[in-house]
Amino acid sequence: MDIKKVGVLGCGLMGSGIAQVAATAGFDVVVLEQDQKFLDKGFAGIEKSLSRLVERGPEKGGLTAEQKSQAQSRLKGTTNMRDLADCDIVIEAIIENVEEKRKTYAQLDATVKKDAIFATNTSSICVTELMTATKRPERFIGLHFFNPVPMMKLVEVVKTIATADDVYETAIAFGTKLGKVPVRTVDKPGFIVNRLLVPYLLDAIRAYEEGVGSITDIDEAMKLGCGHPMGPLTLLDFVGLDTTYYITHVMYDEFKERRFAAPPLLKRLVLAGWYGRKTGKGFYDYTDPKNPVPGKFV
Numbered sequence: 496m497d498i499k500k501v502g503v504l505g506c507g508l509m510g511s512g513i514a515q516v517a518a519t520a521g522f523d524v525v526v527l528e529q530d531q532k533f534l535d536k537g538f539a540g541i542e543k544s545l546s547r548l549v550e551r552g553p554e555k556g557g558l559t560a561e562q563k564s565q566a567q568s569r570l571k572g573t574t575n576m577r578d579l580a581d582c583d584i585v586i587e588a589i590i591e592n593v594e595e596k597r598k599t600y601a602q603l604d605a606t607v608k609k610d611a612i613f614a615t616n617t618s619s620i621c622v623t624e625l626m627t628a629t630k631r632p633e634r635f636i637g638l639h640f641f642n643p644v645p646m647m648k649l650v651e652v653v654k655t656i657a658t659a660d661d662v663y664e665t666a667i668a669f670g671t672k673l674g675k676v677p678v679r680t681v682d683k684p685g686f687i688v689n690r691l692l693v694p695y696l697l698d699a700i701r702a703y704e705e706g707v708g709s710i711t712d713i714d715e716a717m718k719l720g721c722g723h724p725m726g727p728l729t730l731l732d733f734v735g736l737d738t739t740y741y742i743t744h745v746m747y748d749e750f751k752e753r754r755f756a757a758p759p760l761l762k763r764l765v766l767a768g769w770y771g772r773k774t775g776k777g778f779y780d781y782t783d784p785k786n787p788v789p790g791k792f793v
């Protein structure tokens with residue numbers, strides 16, 4: 496199957512990055528959001544990211560100004576799902592909530608052409624559970640990108656027990672055309688990366704709660720001790736504490752193991768609406784984005 500037109504559902508942190516990468520790779524892209532204000536926010540993020548890549552320059556893996564404007568010319572935003580009807584693949588990156596995703600997939604299934612592939616960017620939700628909301632089980636996969644999508648080379652390609660082999664191979668080839676490195680995995684909670692990363696991130700919160708170190712000391716220790724580009728608490732603010740909180744519930748429900756349970760502090764930060772960078776405050780206060788100030792919660 497030849498993929499020419501890409502639909503993206505959601506223009507938040509991930510959807511905007513996925514749309515940007517697909518448009519930069521030469522695909523026509525339609526991004527659907529529930530409200531124009533979310534499209535405007537997502538497109539502003541795309542503009543900022545593309546400008547950073549132009550500043551970087553093609554010799555350092557960035558873009559020319561011409562490539563930036565070509566990518567933007569291929570990007571269309573909409574709040575009308577019917578504009579996705581003729582897409583060859585629809586990549587969903589909406590809120591990490593099973594009910595919301597299943598409801599949306601049922602609508603998508605009735606709207607988008609029958610031979611289109613559906614690909615969820617979910618971090619943790621059972622892909623098979625989303626697939627059963629549609630009548631195209633053999634054309635349903637997971638396509639799990641990493642944040643920030645323009646910078647992270649990995650895409651996990653998730654095969655369910657129902658995915659057709661030719662659809663799976665089309666998805667692998669599509670991931671490569673996007674300039675990503677596809678890895679093959681199956682529909683197990685957290686796939687590969689989050690199966691290992693989420694317990695590490697949650698343990699960082701537990702270590703902080705137990706007084707093992709301050710927020711900055713824990714982050715500095717992992718950056719300098721393990722060569723991580725970001726410490727775990729900075730990364731949690733980057734991923735989004737709301738998204739992380741949803742992920743912990745999905746993974747704990749499947750594994751029933753403490754290491755996947757949301758630490759009390761994470762629940763309280765989310766209840767307070769402190770989701771991290773996206774709301775300006777999480778473990779750190781981003782009033783001055785260049786100088787995040789660590790909170791004091793214990």
Ligand code: CAA
Nearest residue numbers: 544545547548551618640641642643645646689724725734
């Ligand atoms: N768009 C375009 N360019 C970007 C960018 C973006 N979103 N983010 C960073 N860059 C560019 C910057 O412009 C900069 O380029 P120059 O050197 O030319 O100025 C370069 O990348 C480095 O950026 P920074 O100086 O801001 O900082 P950095 O060196 O730390 O790189 C980073 C930023 C790539 C995000 C790096 O910090 C990193 O890799 N962090 C780890 C991210 C990570 O672990 N992601 C996985 C999260 S888990 C997940 O995604 C799965 C899930 O389901 C939750």
Ligand code: NAD
Nearest residue numbers: 505507508509528529533588589590591616617618642734
């Ligand atoms: P986000 O909150 O930044 O964006 C979600 C977007 O979905 C919002 O803009 C919201 O308006 C939109 N939305 C919600 N319901 C919708 C609907 N019915 N129709 C259209 N748009 C709708 O979240 P995010 O961080 O981009 O996460 C999105 C998905 O990607 C989740 O499944 C998450 O698990 C996954 N993911 C997140 C990361 C990360 O680091 N944040 C990494 C990989 C995968």
